Amino acid sequence: EDQVTQSPEALRLQEGESSSLNCSYTVSGLRGLFWYRQDPGKGPEFLFTLYSAGEEKEKERLKATLTKKESFLHITAPKPEDSATYLCAAKTQGGSEKLVFGKGTKLTVNP
């Protein structure tokens, strides 16, 4: 069974304190690893797609990386506005467009 596991469930950081969120996956052939940001009361907002091990993508203070077993979302010098729940999802082989989501990491950045 395809599974995506995110850790930690919750993370509190001080403004400027860099850290990483983890997304480990066990799927039958990865066709894409997706990161989303979700603010309270809103729908998930797309951040990145990674397709192959070694790939990296950056956007402002966020950098996503991918290995054969997991993905990391690195947050450099976070600001309070980076507070949100971050979701990762995997698309597996078989031609399906379905995504398997992890439960998310709730990030709080204190000023």
Added chain:
Amino acid sequence: DAEITQSPRHKITETGRQVTLACHQTWNHNNMFWYRQDLGHGLRLIHYSYGVQDTNKGEVSDGYSVSRSNTEDLPLTLESAASSQTSVYFCASSPHGNEQFFGPGTRLTVL
């Protein structure tokens, strides 16, 4: 600008009633998805569609149905609402092979 909308944003209904949640996208995407999001479970796929007249069951489809009569709309119907269907519902759409874009969500309460 192209977008994806959901209505209503909030709904309170009674056990046993039929409820339909609307989803409309103006991107002309072939793929559309319905998810529910509950604490402790993350996003779970209810139904999805790859085009007009195509519908498929997701992992939690019991008690729900969808129909796709045009590209823009994928309404979700709860045949006989149950308290276990109290949740936040998200609709998403995507072009083939790419990331999914989510709507703002509908918060449904079944009393």
